[in-house]
Amino acid sequence: MNTKYLDLLAQKYDTEEKVVTEIINLKAILNLPKGTEHFVSDLHGEYQAFQHVLRNGSGRVKEKIRDIFSGSIYEKEIDELAALVYYPEDKLQVIKNDFNKEEALNEWYKKTIKRLIKLVSYSSSKYTRSKLRKALPSQFAYIIEELLYKTEENGNKEQYYSEIIEQVITLGQAEKLVIGLAYSTQQLVVDHLHVVGDIYDRGPEPDKIMEELINYHSVDVQWGNHDVLWIGAFAGSKVCLANILRICARYDNLDIIEDAYGINLRPLLNLAEKYYDDNPAFRPKTQADKHTSEHEIKQITKMHQAIAMIQFKLESPIIKRRPNFNMKERLLLEKIDYTSNKITLDGSTYNLKNTCFATVNPKQPDMMLEEEQQVIDKLLFSVQHSEKLARHMNFLMRKGSLYLRYNGNLLIHGCIPIDENGDMEKMEIEGKSYAGRELLDRFEKFLREAFAAPEKTDDLATDMVWYLWTGEYSSLFGKRAMTTFERYFIEDKAVHKEVKNHYYYLRENEDTCHKILTEFDLDPEHGHIINGHTPVKEIEGENPIKANGRIIVIDGGFSKAYQSTTGIAGYTLLYNSYGMQLVAHKHFNSKEEVLHDGTDVLSVKRLVDKELERKKVLETNVGEELCKEISILKDLMEYRYMK
Ligand SMILES: O=P(O)(O)OC[C@H]1O[C@](O)(COP(=O)(O)O)[C@@H](O)[C@@H]1O
Ligand SMILES: [Mn+2]
Structure with missing residues (x-):
């Protein structure tokens, strides 16, 4: 490698220890489970429905809450906690109206902050501390980290932790902390978002979707x-x-x-x-x-x-x-x-x-x-x-x-x-x-x-x-x-018909999908084609998972104009270290309904693929990049510090 680059890099890693630490850090990351990818498509300006799916991570938030609290808190509390994570500002307003005594509200804050800390801790278990830190609200990062790394078995610090929460409440910061923890949870349940096209047209608020995407922590778009x-x-x-x-x-x-x-x-x-x-x-x-x-x-x-x-x-x-x-x-x-x-x-x-x-x-x-x-x-x-x-x-x-x-x-x-x-x-x-x-x-x-x-x-x-x-x-x-x-x-509907490309019929065959994946230099046995664009008519029995799982069509109709043909309100796809799951969303009425009744738009999950072994970062695109970085750092080590 050109030594000029290495000299430049040496400005950042100016001691042997810094290089070693980074290599160890990157190597360790490679062995963590892969982050969760979230796929959505055909949003068509439906900002309200889209932001709901984004905020609930296609059901992942509630799943995590259940994992931790099922059996120990009431079902209604689970719904409430979920609604709080999705829409913290609005839900807090509802909660505050419910309590007329400050003491009762403060008790609620104490209980809720503890629950949210557990949730953040659980949701971040497969990430490094550094990644978690980036997901925390910066003004509270220090406090939250103190609370997160408390060891339950050792009661010594109990008083200290209670005091932190107590002070947060007394100093009037509880609301902000709850909001921050809610957004951290949202961010932690989904590592990366793919928007498989069609943000614009038909629905009323594509500009708001764009703002949301611009502020999102990690996203790519395949143009529609x-x-x-x-x-x-x-x-x-x-x-x-x-x-x-x-x-x-x-x-x-x-x-x-x-x-x-x-x-x-x-x-x-x-x-x-x-x-x-x-x-x-x-x-x-x-x-x-x-x-x-x-x-x-x-x-x-x-x-x-x-x-x-x-x-x-x-x-x-x-x-x-x-x-x-x-x-x-x-x-x-x-x-x-x-x-x-x-x-x-x-x-x-x-x-x-x-x-x-x-x-x-x-x-x-x-x-x-x-x-x-x-x-x-x-x-x-x-x-x-x-x-x-x-x-x-x-x-x-x-x-x-x-x-x-x-x-x-x-x-x-x-x-x-x-x-x-x-x-x-x-x-x-x-x-x-x-x-x-x-x-x-x-x-x-x-x-x-x-x-x-x-x-x-x-x-x-x-x-x-x-x-x-x-x-x-x-x-x-x-x-x-x-x-x-x-x-x-023209009145005659026969001339309205738009003749589809053969792709839309042939994609049902595994062979076609193999051919396409190979054309794009992807493994035809394990790769998938992920498609949007054509609404899947679930109502007529059409299956979004086609060609023996090689292709998944996730246009389920976020677009209200198409919901009567699809029978549902959109599909999304989740791909985590355990495999791929398709989620079908029921019609989303309103945020108000979620806030007041605690009801969620139920998501039905269908398994697309299950990994035989948990997939690690090493096997991902990000892993590939990290390996390259490691190799460069090793070059630097040799060039600069091992002479
Ligand atoms: O439903 P509308 O507004 O008549 O638009 C129909 C047009 O939209 C298209 O379906 C393209 O939009 P989609 O990508 O949403 O399918 C055209 O093929 C068709 O001519
Ligand atoms: Mn389209």
Whole structure:
């Protein structure tokens, strides 16, 4: 190794003892059980349900509480303690209202702090002290450590410990300590979070999910098609931008754009008011708990049409300048007979209904009006200048990728495009043919290139982001074509169907999964593909664990819009040193319900895989990194201290 690096490293490890200590420390960590990985996907803006799953660690928190306290405290107390760990601030409010005497409240604090200390101690048993320290609230780290390392057998220090708790209460710090311990527990039960795509769209609060993820202790993201759409908009793709606005309008979520990200929609509204009217096909899907006035619904309906038409017009030049996208049949505006209001698709002619073609010039249907052009330009400017959106998109780029190989598994939102024989489908880009892993790597490179050059709006990289949203060989879309236009304007449901890639049928076979895992240089006998994107219809008996356990699909429908089809409210996956477990979540009503009734959204667990021997850090990605560090430290030892 270059001695320059070693000299630099020697500045940090400036004595022999420091190097030795670190080597011993890292070696010891390799023998600890692997940390718990938590997988979620398809959050679709459902912040409340997501944060509940995050806070309860898909049932892990309650499991730990039961392990320690079952049989020694009442079931109701178990529920209460769990609710306290999930929502400490809110639960404390409820508790404080229940006690009218300070003494009784202080007794409760004493009892509860002791229980929480036990819980933190138990939850951290497989970690080093240093890792535990990082999970503790910094202002109380010293105190908590004193309490944690007390040895029960030896009664000598009992008085000392009681005094610490007593003082914490007298000095008015009990509440803060309880809150800190609750968050430490949450952090300790899950070591690392994977978000297998689709944070954005359909639901109301994707921005809050992003904030939560930014503050999370350890996380990665595999981009979903909807996430890429938002990245594309920020990276300068006007057609991606039109799509995100259209989807927000469709789901009555324009406040995400206006209030959360501070983007002014006035120009769009003005255009919409001028050219559009009420239209049943464009009325937003209303949310039960949101009371949008009839007047607002009308405005949204108009904006929905205005932005949908801008989207359709913007698609056309991209399709024309990118023949390799193979999307000519999607030049729909040109297939319309504007006098008879009919369209001919694949040889069949259909009547168009609920049309809104006031801005279309039949002679040149994809031509944008000057006003439309200005609207989309202004919107793009605001989007690219939203500080909050910039922060969120930068985070997605930093922590995200198109796919991830992690601890022997392949994490991917959509699919690996394959043909009917299970062979990787090829796409031609700039005269070169790509398939499988190479194709995905090329896609990712384009996305990063587009993001790095937001001022370019119609280069290949930027167009490619839109292709990832809707192209036939996109690993995120996984369908032949997107029938948005048909669903708005044609009655016949047969043309609404989006034909899925063969992957979605062939992934049921173990052979296909073996082939894909091998393509990604993973062990086909032990690795798993972890997928999101397509809601598993549990209601119809579909099993999320497929191909003899080689693939697990965890889109169970966090998205409320999809819960009636799935029959549940989302799957999550846990992978700890004992193996992999799939958790099915029941519908999440509200945080208030958890706080007051103590009831949790019950999770049903299904075993995916059981390790024959407990898996250690040594066998993980992190372990691999640690081994490299050890080897470098050994080089340093030899170079510097063993001459
Ligand atoms: O449910 P909506 O809003 O009509 O959207 C349907 C569109 O969403 C998609 O299903 C993509 O979204 P998902 O990734 O959530 O499946 C498209 O295939 C389809 O055209
Ligand atoms: Mn998806």
